[in-house]
Amino acid sequence: MDKSMYAIEVDNLTKIYGKGETTVTAIADATFQVKPGELVAILGPSGSGKTTLLTAIGLINEPTHGKVVIDGAVVADEGWTPGFDLKRMRREKLGFIFQAHNLIPFLSAIENVMVALEINHLSRSEAKSRAIELLTSLNLGHRLNNFPSALSGGEAQRVAIARALANKPKVILADEPTAALDTENGKNVMALLKKLAVENHSAILVVTHDHRMVEGFDRIFQVSDGRITGES
Amino acid sequence: MNLAIRDIRYHLGRFILTSIGLGLLLGVVISMGGIYRGLIADALAILHANKADIWVVQQNTNGPFAESSRIPEDIKYRIRLVPGVAEASPLSFQTIQIERYGKPFRFFLIGYELNSSGGPPEIVAGRDIRQKHYEMVAAQAMGMAIGEKIHLGLHDYTIVGLTGKIVSSSGDPVAYVSLADAQDIQFKKDNDAIRNDRERIGANLATIQSLSPAQGKYLQQNITAITESTHTVNTIVVRLAPGANLHEVQERISRWNHFKPLSDAEQTAILAKGMIEKARMQLGLFRIILLVISAVIISLIIYTSTLDKIKVIATLKLIGAQNRVIVAMILQQSLLMGIIAYGIGYLLILLTYEKFPRRIVLEPFDLQMLFVIVVAICMISSFVGIRKALTVEPAEALGG
Known part of the structure; x- marks a missing residue:
């Protein structure tokens, strides 16, 4: 398969924090690719470098070495500055799902999805119809006007997923999406992500420490002490 | 989608309470x-x-509003003869404080020549003074009714009319009586004092051996007439004939000994600069302090509100929100709070200013200036929140 066919390409990605004797290598020489429609897990214990890897791919953290390519566009490379707006790249190409849903507390469920669309310059009416469509497809049609405080953990996370999917991103990055959920809700969320990866043809990269949650994933990368130690 | 409005809507109670608190503060600034x-x-x-x-006043004084000024009443005749003078009216001023219904009752009494200038500017109820004695027109603020009597000096005075909201430079309501009555109230001694004075003068004259009894009696009558005279006034107000030259008239009067002709502009300046300047500085300083307090409060509210939203801001940044979206959210909230607080403060003063013990005058220019200052304060105050928001890293949205 041609390299440009990958949604995510990570090549020798290294992130080092600090200088001199206090340097900490958070992630070292990570190399992998994720195809569109693929559901991939980065599995490892706390402090193993999972989130650092995710932030580097998510254009939040600039890697020290290595290269990151998202949907064919180089977004990070050693000694190279991208000639485009990274925020725009995040808006258009990436979707984020967080550990604790991170819904905006003063916006209703529908508004939480609409905000991501309006930031991406969709008109109010377009944003509203797309948000209704997304939330309804995630069985939240009856919760459109509820604030996050009135939603259950599972419902809130589904709204967060709807927000991540709002702009039809090529890549969805999920940081411990089941950490705040019970096992059953966690499994439901993972199943939903798998379904969405296939339906939307999006590459979904999930960071988790919970091996029980990665059943049915297309690929699983084991991370330990900043290195990818295995793939299954 | 307006995030500022959404946030306010969600935290409506907190926003309203904060705005009311700030509104009360701005109300004080407006007042x-x-x-x-x-x-x-x-x-x-x-x-x-x-x-x-x-205003013709005693020489070397700044007139009756600034210090004691006493001039003889009969100088009015001389002033009326000055070319260019259309009218010269003697006026007497005195502040009176008496007990009324067991409470201190203070007012400013003006005595004026009937059918001359210097009397009540308007009659809102009853009538003007018609008799030379024992009638009074009182300002509404004195709270007296027509027909009511008030005892001053040796006599009772009946309220025959009410005038509008006229007060003295110290804020006391004004009452008007005839000049003769005002002079009586101010200068007329009681009968015991008159008898004592006459006895004292008689006794002193009796010691002068060279005076014949007829001369002594004549001299006593003259001295008594002078000492018992009440024909003293505080000022004589002059109105000029159309086309008369103010400076020429002033020049003529100032040539006489013992008198000082102050133009209306000079009298205004004495009052405004001399009497009000310190109050103006005091109030001005107080307003500045209150505005600084308002600015500090708005800054703190916006800053803590921004701290409350760190995760929201980080999430917005992570999903690609432009800085202007975040800046607008903070700035709009700050402006809305300031504008609503200003509205509350203004409404509060508008509803209550007539109940203040002293007059409150709301000038549109002052209100507009304060509005502009409040908007500026809100914008400046929001900078602390904006600065904090712009330093928030999108990565802060990650983690638990």
Whole structure:
């Protein structure tokens, strides 16, 4: 398969924090690719470098070495500055799902999805119809006007997923999406992500420490002490 | 989608309470400006009511509003003969405080020549003074009714009319009586004092051996007439004939000994600069302090509100929100809070300013200036929140 066919390409990605004797290598020489429609897990214990890897791919953290390519566009490379707006790249190409849903507390469920669309310059009416469509497809049609405080953990996370999917991103990055959920809700969320990866043809990269949650994933990368130690 | 409005809607109770608190503070700031304008209006009320061109006062004094000024009443005849003078009216001023219904009752009494200038500027109820004695027109603020009597000096005075909101430079309501009555109230001694004076003068004259009894009696009558005379006034207000030259008339009067002709502008300046300047500075300083307090409060509210939203801001940044979306959210909230607080403060003063013990004058210019200052304060105050928001890293949205 041609390299440009990958949604995510990570090549020798290294992130080092600090200088001199206090340097900490958070992630070292990570190399992998994720195809569109693929559901991939980065599995490892706390402090193993999972989130650092995710932030580097998510254009939040600039890697020290290595290269990151998202949907064919180089977004990070050693000694190279991208000639485009990274925020725009995040808006258009990436979707984020967080550990604790991170819904905006003063916006209703529908508004939480609409905000991501309006930031991406969709008109109010377009944003509203797309948000209704997304939330309804995630069985939240009856919760459109509820604030996050009135939603259950599972419902809130589904709204967060709807927000991540709002702009039809090529890549969805999920940081411990089941950490705040019970096992059953966690499994439901993972199943939903798998379904969405296939339906939307999006590459979904999930960071988790919970091996029980990665059943049915297309690929699983084991991370330990900043290195990818295995793939299954 | 307006995030500022959404946040306010969600935290409506907190926002309303904060705005009311700030509104009360701005209400005080508005009232301070109103009190200052009221001070000026009060101080100049009598001046404006008289519409005089010249105030003739005692030489080397700044006139009756600044210090004691006593001049003989009969100088009015001489002034009336000055070319260019259309009218010269003697006026007497005195502040009176008496007990009424067991409470201190204070007012400013003006004595004026009937059918001459210097009397009540308007009659809102009853009538003007018609008799030379024992009638009074009182300002509404004195709270007296027509027909009511008040005892001053040796006599009772009946309220025959009410005038509008005229007050002295110290804010006391004004009452009018005839000049003769005002002079009686101010200068007439009681009968015991008169008898004592006459005895003392008689006894002193009796010691002068060279006086014949007829001369002594004649001299005693003359001295008594002078000492018992009440024909003294505080000022004579002069109105000029159309086309008369103010400076020429002033020049003529100032040539006489013992008198000082102050133009209306000079009298206004003495009142405004001399009497009000310190109050103006005091109130001005107080307003500045209150505005600084408001700015600090708005800054703190916006800053803590931004701290509350760190995760929201980080999430917005992570999903690609432009900085202007975040800046607009903070700035709009700050402006809305300031504008609503200003509205509350303004409404509060508008509903209550007539109940203030002293006059509050709300000038549109002052209100507009304060509005602009409040908007500026809100914008400046929001910078602390904006600065904090712009330093928030999108990565802060990650983790638990």
